[in-house]
Amino acid sequence: VQADGFLFGPSSLGFASPGQGNDGSVTARTPWSRWLSLAVATSAGAGLGLIKHLDLQGMQFYSAALAGTTLGAVLSGRLLQCSCTHFRACGRQTLELTAAVFGCEVLQLVFHNKYCNLIFRCNCAWEWSGGWDNCNVHNSSGPKCSWCVARHYLSWTTDCLVLAMMLLAFSEAKARGVHVLLLPIFPVVAFLLVGLVVGACFKVATGYPYFLTGPLHGKDMP
Numbered sequence: 001v002q003a004d005g006f007l008f009g010p011s012s013l014g015f016a017s018p019g020q021g022n023d024g025s026v027t028a029r030t031p032w033s034r035w036l037s038l039a040v041a042t043s044a045g046a047g048l049g050l051i052k053h054l055d056l057q058g059m060q061f062y063s064a065a066l067a068g069t070t071l072g073a074v075l076s077g078r079l080l081q082c083s084c085t086h087f088r089a090c091g092r093q094t095l096e097l098t099a100a101v102f103g104c105e106v107l108q109l110v111f112h113n114k115y116c117n118l119i120f121r122c123n124c125a126w127e128w129s130g131g132w133d134n135c136n137v138h139n140s141s142g143p144k145c146s147w148c149v150a151r152h153y154l155s156w157t158t159d160c161l162v163l164a165m166m167l168l169a170f171s172e173a174k175a176r177g178v179h180v181l182l183l184p185i186f187p188v189v190a191f192l193l194v195g196l197v198v199g200a201c202f203k204v205a206t207g208y209p210y211f212l213t214g215p216l217h218g219k220d221m222p
Helices: 031-052 058-083 091-120 152-175 185-206
Strands: none
Touching: 031 058, 031 091, 031 152, 058 091, 091 152, 091 185, 152 185
């Protein structure tokens, strides 16, 4: 509405246009925000995949994995901000997603081995207790854990994909207004569900005989 040279509208009255904050930034409810989340999740997973190809071990791998996933998230966010006007005001959301990537990867690094053991009964342990040293993947014969024996071109589904889905679960929950104290629940649920589905697919594809129940079947003792 225009009167005496002044333009009155939602923005001039302090109301945001649909999908934008009062400062013109993209809000968590817009399609652009979801595209940003998808880009960050994909880049974080790709960063982890690249680090896995370096065949690092122990703390070197842990440090590199955290650095690679975080750097992937930052670079994708910055690239979108620089290349498309819709994302130029998304700096805060990029920082939030990057922090979420770091937290999700920490959770995955800590619990991945034990979850592998839970699913495949292979005797993988906490990293500080030997990791996969006593896994049946080291046996010369007999069934070998489907996850631990997987090559890089398949093993990305056991961690890179899981990480990306954890982040997407977090960002979607945030977009839907879930309370900040409840947000960590969603990446954890995604970690468990996606890992279980991927594990079931590996079991069916490889014919591995152990799944979820029964005694442990680890490395043969001499």
